[in-house]
Amino acid sequence: MYRRLVTNSVKEYGFGLKRCDKKINAEDVAKHDNLDNGVWVVINGKVYDLTTFINMHPGGTSIILKYAGKDASFLFNKVHARGTIESILPEECYLGELDGELEEFDDPMIREEKRSQEMRAKRPPLMSILNLTEFEYVAQKILPIHAWAYYSGGSDDEVTLRENNSAYGRYYFKPKVLVDVDDVDISTEMLDTKTSAPFYCSAAASAKLGHPDGELSIARGLYKENIIQMISSASSYPMDEIVEETPGPKWFQLYVKPDREESLETIRECEELGVKAIFVTVDTPLFGRREKDLRFKIADTEDIEAVDLNLKDSDDFILSYDKIRLKWSDIETFKKNSSIPIVVKGIQRVEDVLLAIENKADAVVLSNHGGRQLDFARPPIDVLAELMPILRERNLDDKIEVFIDGGVRRGSDVLKALCLGAKGVGLGRSFLYANSSYGENGVIKACKLLKDEISRDMKLLGVTKVSELTPDLIHTYPAVFTSHNNIVYEPLYLPQFKE
Numbered sequence: 001m002y003r004r005l006v007t008n009s010v011k012e013y014g015f016g017l018k019r020c021d022k023k024i025n026a027e028d029v030a031k032h033d034n035l036d037n038g039v040w041v042v043i044n045g046k047v048y049d050l051t052t053f054i055n056m057h058p059g060g061t062s063i064i065l066k067y068a069g070k071d072a073s074f075l076f077n078k079v080h081a082r083g084t085i086e087s088i089l090p091e092e093c094y095l096g097e098l099d100g101e102l103e104e105f106d107d108p109m110i111r112e113e114k115r116s117q118e119m120r121a122k123r124p125p126l127m128s129i130l131n132l133t134e135f136e137y138v139a140q141k142i143l144p145i146h147a148w149a150y151y152s153g154g155s156d157d158e159v160t161l162r163e164n165n166s167a168y169g170r171y172y173f174k175p176k177v178l179v180d181v182d183d184v185d186i187s188t189e190m191l192d193t194k195t196s197a198p199f200y201c202s203a204a205a206s207a208k209l210g211h212p213d214g215e216l217s218i219a220r221g222l223y224k225e226n227i228i229q230m231i232s233s234a235s236s237y238p239m240d241e242i243v244e245e246t247p248g249p250k251w252f253q254l255y256v257k258p259d260r261e262e263s264l265e266t267i268r269e270c271e272e273l274g275v276k277a278i279f280v281t282v283d284t285p286l287f288g289r290r291e292k293d294l295r296f297k298i299a300d301t302e303d304i305e306a307v308d309l310n311l312k313d314s315d316d317f318i319l320s321y322d323k324i325r326l327k328w329s330d331i332e333t334f335k336k337n338s339s340i341p342i343v344v345k346g347i348q349r350v351e352d353v354l355l356a357i358e359n360k361a362d363a364v365v366l367s368n369h370g371g372r373q374l375d376f377a378r379p380p381i382d383v384l385a386e387l388m389p390i391l392r393e394r395n396l397d398d399k400i401e402v403f404i405d406g407g408v409r410r411g412s413d414v415l416k417a418l419c420l421g422a423k424g425v426g427l428g429r430s431f432l433y434a435n436s437s438y439g440e441n442g443v444i445k446a447c448k449l450l451k452d453e454i455s456r457d458m459k460l461l462g463v464t465k466v467s468e469l470t471p472d473l474i475h476t477y478p479a480v481f482t483s484h485n486n487i488v489y490e491p492l493y494l495p496q497f498k499e
Contacts, residue, residue: 022096030102033069040095042071042102043085047095053088070105071098074113078209083238112144124495126438126445131453132409132430134495135446139210139433141497146296147209151432154371155288160379161371164407167379171416172475176462184455188466190424191277191341191363191401193249196226197451198466199414202405202426203253203279208236210436215242218435221443223248225451230279230426243273251277253345255284256326260333267338276340279365282326283346288373331359343403348377350387356400363401363423370406370428380406381417385476388421397421411453415461418469 024040024047032040032049039051041064050057054064067075076085119142129135140148154161188198201222208214214236215229222229223246230251231242243250252275256263267278335342341362347353348368356364366384368377384404391397404417405426414425427450434442463469 023099024096026098026100026102029098030069034065039064039068041067041069042073042098043076044073045098047098048085048089048093049095050089050093053090053093066107067105071102074110075107078113080236082241109144109146112146116142116144116147119497122498123437124497126441128495129438129442129445129449130495131449132427132434132446135430135433135437135442137494138437143210143436147436149292149296150206150209151204151429151436153290153292154375155290155373156375158371158375160368160375160377164368164371164379164381165409165413166407167381168407168410168413168416170476170478171381171385171420172477173412173415173419173461174473174475175460176473179462179464181459181462181464183464184458185465186451186454186458188424190228190403191251191343193228193276195228195249195424197447197454198418198423199408199425199427199450199454200228200251200403201230201431202428203230203232203235203251204428204432205232205234206236207432207435210432211439213439214435216245217440218431218443219245219248219250221435221440221447222246222431224444225447227447228276231275233281239269239275240273243275250275251279251343253279253281255281256324256330258324260330263334264337267334267340271339277343277362278334278338278340279343279345280331280334281345281369283348283367283369283373285324285326288369288375290372328355328359331356331361335360335362343401346373348380348383350383350390353387353391353400353402354396357396361400363403365403365405365426366422367405367426380404381413381420384417384420384422388471391421411450411455412457414450414454415457415469416474418466419471419474421471 029040029042029047032038035051035054038049039054041048041050050064050068054061057064063075123138123142129138136152140152143151186197188195190198190200201218206214207218211217215231216237219229219242226248228249228251229242230253231239232253233255235242239252250273252266252270254263254266270278331342331344343363343365344352344356344361345365346367346369347356347364348366353364353366366380366387368374368380371377381404384402387402388397391399391402401423402421403424403426404422405428408414408417408425408427409430417425430446431443434446436442438445458464458469461469461473463473
């Protein structure tokens with residue numbers, strides 16, 4: 001089912017490979033390394049003729065040409081879900097089984113993967129990780145540089161990427177004292193789903209770039225901690241496999257396609273699989289210029305000018321849909337055709353929240369796509385602080401659930417958002433980093449660290465349950481740093497890698 005999400009080419013071209021027992025000599029494959037001779041590529045022991053498909057490839061032509069006449073299995077398996085190639089290629093593209101072996105391709109990306117494996121063997125023990133930022137530090141050291149650039153990068157000068165987190169520094173607590181906080185309950189309910197804590201794993205693409213189990217190990221870790229997982233449209237594994245991995249609650253992030261019927265079909269598939277909510281991503285009419293990621297696309301080809309000007313080559317690999325033209329009427333349509341909640345993800349201004357209420361959305365996510373879209377978009381925490389007083393003034397605060405993501409690294413960040421009126425808080429990169437560094441156990445540790453910080457800070461704040469987190473516990477003013485801070489302050493110690 002989910003494999004139809006891989007690209008809209010499936011429906012248009014009627015793709016689907018048939019069985020072929022023919023053997024293709026490795027020497028013959030090596031000769032087909034350009035458009036004149038034909039572009040043949042080996043993936044998992046099978047030979048494919050991509051000469052006619054190359055211009056339809058959502059990730060651009062350069063990466064296919066780079067592997068023409070070569071074995072592309074290693075890179076392909078790192079970024080694509082199982083069953084992808086069977087779904088998107090016409091049957092005549094499959095030529096047969098590889099006979100013999102191709103000479104190993106000396107690719108810088110493969111060399112990076114090998115360096116990554118060496119660093120992974122030297123990573124600090126998991127017990128030494130004390131906060132979410134330390135997962136990020138470890139991931140930075142062990143991930144291949146192209147994977148790190150994809151996960152960590154933002155758009156343009158990355159001002160919004162950095163400010164998403166820095167903005168939390170403008171919000172300070174006003175704790176209560178002499179309150180019995182011996183018994184603290186951090187559980188809550190989001191979109192009618194009970195969960196152990198007021199945060200969730202937000203959708204993040206291509207988890208397999210960082211760990212071979214990708215979203216599956218994330219699912220296992222979250223399930224053991226009873227935390228909701230939002231599945232990305234660009235996940236490394238098919239949605240049905242992720243859902244079937246654990247019985248834990250799942251949400252789905254929907255990228256709308258030009259053919260709305262395909263999106264409605266996806267919603268129906270989500271309902272059949274027991275997904276609890278659909279998060280419609282609305283902040284990507286096109287993709288931001290993510291220059292860290294784009295740098296590697298340029299390095300993959302000699303045709304630098306073409307790549308530099310054609311931003312489609314810098315887009316996420318299965319999300320290059322043209323002419324989507326998403327409108328508020330689409331939200332209304334999805335709502336009418338869904339039996340599960342429809343959430344608008346990517347709202348960045350108060351006026352659009354009011355429109356979401358008018359269009360009967362069940363919830364919104366205040367988000368700027370983790371700083372990966374419009375640079376200098378406001379931090380979501382600031383939008384939240386402006387929004388909630390207006391909703392309360394108009395008696396609309398109980399008409400819609402408000403979620404927030406972007407820049408969250410501490411339990412105190414979660415509490416600040418909840419005090420300001422958020423129903424729940426999403427974290428995407430942090431779970432990618434934890435999973436990339438330590439797999440399922442890293443995800444579990446990340447959840448436990450965040451839960452401990454939330455519980456501990458609630459006690460220090462003088463509250464015992466999530467419903468007691470109210471705006472009167474927050475004060476806002478610009479952060480001020482003196483020269484004394486810069487001269488003598490000693491940063492926190494980082495976990496140590498093995499020699």
